[in-house]
Amino acid sequence: MSEALPPSIPVRRAPPAVALAGRDLRARLYRGAVRLIGPAAVLALWFVATTFGWVDNRFVPSPVTVADSLYQWMFATPDGQPYVGTWFIHAANSAYRVVVGFAIASVLGVVIGTLIGWFRICEALLDPIVQILRPIPITSWVPFAVIFFGIHNPSAFFLIALGAFFPIVVNTAMGVSRVPNMLVRAALMLGTRPHMLLLRVVIPSALPYIFTGLRVGIGMAWVLVIVAEMLAVKSGLGFSMWDAYYYLRMDIIIAAMLSVGVLGFVSDLLVLWCSRWTLRWSQGL
Amino acid sequence: MSPAMQNATGSDATRRARIVCRSLRKSYFDIRRKEEVVAIAGLDLDIADDEFITVLGPSGCGKTSFLNIIAGFERETGGSLHLDGSPIPGPGPDRGVVFQEYALFPWLTVEKNVSFGLRERGVPAAGRAQRTRRQLQAVGLTGFETRYPHELSGGMRQRVALARVLVNEPKILLMDEPFAALDAQTRTLMQQELLNVWSLDRRSVVFITHNIEEAILLGDRIVVMTARPGRIKEIVPVRIERPRDVTSEEFNAIRRRVSGLLEEEVKRAFAQSLDPQGGNA
Numbered sequence A: 001m002s003e004a005l006p007p008s009i010p011v012r013r014a015p016p017a018v019a020l021a022g023r024d025l026r027a028r029l030y031r032g033a034v035r036l037i038g039p040a041a042v043l044a045l046w047f048v049a050t051t052f053g054w055v056d057n058r059f060v061p062s063p064v065t066v067a068d069s070l071y072q073w074m075f076a077t078p079d080g081q082p083y084v085g086t087w088f089i090h091a092a093n094s095a096y097r098v099v100v101g102f103a104i105a106s107v108l109g110v111v112i113g114t115l116i117g118w119f120r121i122c123e124a125l126l127d128p129i130v131q132i133l134r135p136i137p138i139t140s141w142v143p144f145a146v147i148f149f150g151i152h153n154p155s156a157f158f159l160i161a162l163g164a165f166f167p168i169v170v171n172t173a174m175g176v177s178r179v180p181n182m183l184v185r186a187a188l189m190l191g192t193r194p195h196m197l198l199l200r201v202v203i204p205s206a207l208p209y210i211f212t213g214l215r216v217g218i219g220m221a222w223v224l225v226i227v228a229e230m231l232a233v234k235s236g237l238g239f240s241m242w243d244a245y246y247y248l249r250m251d252i253i254i255a256a257m258l259s260v261g262v263l264g265f266v267s268d269l270l271v272l273w274c275s276r277w278t279l280r281w282s283q284g285l
Numbered sequence B: 001m002s003p004a005m006q007n008a009t010g011s012d013a014t015r016r017a018r019i020v021c022r023s024l025r026k027s028y029f030d031i032r033r034k035e036e037v038v039a040i041a042g043l044d045l046d047i048a049d050d051e052f053i054t055v056l057g058p059s060g061c062g063k064t065s066f067l068n069i070i071a072g073f074e075r076e077t078g079g080s081l082h083l084d085g086s087p088i089p090g091p092g093p094d095r096g097v098v099f100q101e102y103a104l105f106p107w108l109t110v111e112k113n114v115s116f117g118l119r120e121r122g123v124p125a126a127g128r129a130q131r132t133r134r135q136l137q138a139v140g141l142t143g144f145e146t147r148y149p150h151e152l153s154g155g156m157r158q159r160v161a162l163a164r165v166l167v168n169e170p171k172i173l174l175m176d177e178p179f180a181a182l183d184a185q186t187r188t189l190m191q192q193e194l195l196n197v198w199s200l201d202r203r204s205v206v207f208i209t210h211n212i213e214e215a216i217l218l219g220d221r222i223v224v225m226t227a228r229p230g231r232i233k234e235i236v237p238v239r240i241e242r243p244r245d246v247t248s249e250e251f252n253a254i255r256r257r258v259s260g261l262l263e264e265e266v267k268r269a270f271a272q273s274l275d276p277q278g279g280n281a
Helices: A016-053 A063-076 A088-116 A121-134 A138-149 A155-177 A181-190 A193-232 A235-245 A250-278 B002-007 B062-073 B110-120 B123-137 B153-167 B182-202 B214-218 B249-274
Strands: B017-030 B037-040 B045-048 B051-054 B078-083 B094-100 B172-176 B203-208 B223-224 B231-238
Touching: A016 A063, A063 A088, A063 A250, A088 A121, A088 A155, A088 A193, A088 A235, A088 A250, A088 B123, A121 A155, A121 B045, A138 A155, A138 A193, A138 B182, A155 A193, A181 A193, A181 B094, A181 B110, A193 A235, A193 A250, A235 B110, B037 B062, B045 B203, B051 B062, B062 B078, B062 B094, B062 B153, B062 B172, B062 B203, B078 B153, B094 B110, B094 B153, B110 B153, B110 B203, B123 B153, B203 B214, B214 B249, B223 B249, B231 B249
Parallel strands: B051 B203, B051 B223, B094 B172, B172 B203
Antiparallel strands: B017 B037, B017 B045, B017 B078, B223 B231
C-alpha cells in the first residue's frame, strides 16, 4: 500500500488519543519550564553576587536574607518591631487605597470618556482639559493632594484616582467614538429609544476599549499607591519602603518591592479575567 | 399626470398602498467636491402592503438613499413620502432593515439579537421568549441560540438579521443588498428562504440589489433606476408564478429587457465617473 504513495507523503498512523493528551501535557510543562529559566537565572545571579561579595551586602542583601525578612514581616508574631508580623496590615492598606482610587477612576473615566466620545459639545469642552492635564506627571499633584486632603487616605485616593483616570477616560472616549454607525441605526430601527442608545449600543460596543483602559489604569493605580504612600500617607507598602530606607533595611525594601509586584500582577489578572468573561463575545473578532 | 408617473405609481387599485412617494428628492452637499449632489431627482412610487419591490440601478443612483429615507435614517430634501398616510417620523420598528453587513450586535447571542427589538419595545419576557423561539425556527436557527455572531457563517448571520426584524412584525421590510456578500449557493438558498418567509406572511418589501436575476426572481415589480441623478427609468412587472424558473423563456425575456435598460444606465454612470466635473447635469 505505502509504496504506491509518493515518497514525500509520510505514511503515519494517527496517535491514540491518550498519547496525544500526554504529549500535550508534556508540551505545556515544557513551555512552563522554559518560562522559569529567565527568573531563575536572575535569582541565581543575585545569589552569587551577594554570596561571593561582588556587591556590598548592606546595599544589596542576599535573596535568602530577603526571603527570611519577608517571612518575619508576614508571619512572625508582632512584637512592636516595625517589620515583624505587620505585612498584612500594610498590604491591606495599600490594596484598599488601590481599590478605592481605581473605583473612583473607573466610574469617572467611563462616564466622562463616554460623554467625550459621544457628544460633540462635551468633546469640545472636556477633551482639551484632559489632553492638557494628561501629560503632567501625577507626582506633581502631590503638594496639592497634601494641602487639600492632608496626610490621610483621601490624599492617596486622589492621586491614585487621578493617575488611573487618564488611561480609562482616553480609551473609553476612543471606543465610544468608534461605535459603528450601522449598529446605532440597527438599534433605532429595532425600537431602541434615542436616550437608551448609550446604554444599549454605545457602551457595549466600546467595552473592549474600556477594558484596555482599565488594565492600564490598574497598573497606574499600583504605581501611584506607592508614590502616595511614600509622600502623602503614613502606612502601606510604599510607606514601609520609604521608612525602611531610613534604617537602611534594604531587605525590607526588596521584600516590599516583590510584594507590590505580586499584588499588581494579581490585580491585573483579576481585571483580565473580568475582561475575558465580559468580552467572551469578541474572542476571535 | 404624466405617462411616466402613471407608470411609476400604477399598482393594482384593489390593494392598499403602504408607501406613497411623490416627487421625492434627495440632495446633499459633497464636501470634497464642494457642490450639491442630487441623489434622487423626483421619484414617484406606490408600494402595496403585500408587495415585493426590487430596485435595480447603477452605483450612486440613490437606491440606498431611497431606502434610508423610508427607514427614517435620512430625510428627503423635497417631495413627500408617506407611510400609511403619515410622514416618516424617524427610524422605528414598523420598518425593519436588513443591512448587507448584517449589523448584528456582536456582544449578544443569536437569541438576544433576535429578541432585542421585543425587549426594547417592552414585550413581557414570556411572550418574548416564545416569539423569539418561533422566529428562530422560521429561519432555521434552532440550536444556534447561544452562539455569538462571530461564530456564524455569513448566511447564518443574515438569517439572524432577518429574524430580528421579522420578530418585530414590521409593516415593511427594507433590504439593502442583503445577500451581496454571500457565496452563490448560500445566496440562492437565502433567496428561497426569504420567499418562503414572505409568502407565509406577506408584507411590503423593498429589496435593493445589483443582481438582475435576483431582482426578477424575487420581485413583483422591478424598479429600474437611472444613473445619477436617480429617477425611475422604468418599472418592470414580473407576472410569473412563484417559484420562478430562472431558465424559463418568460424569465429570460424579462432578463433581456431589464439588462438592456440597466446597461444604458450603467454606461451613463461610468461616463459620469470619468467626467471630472461630476456629471451632475
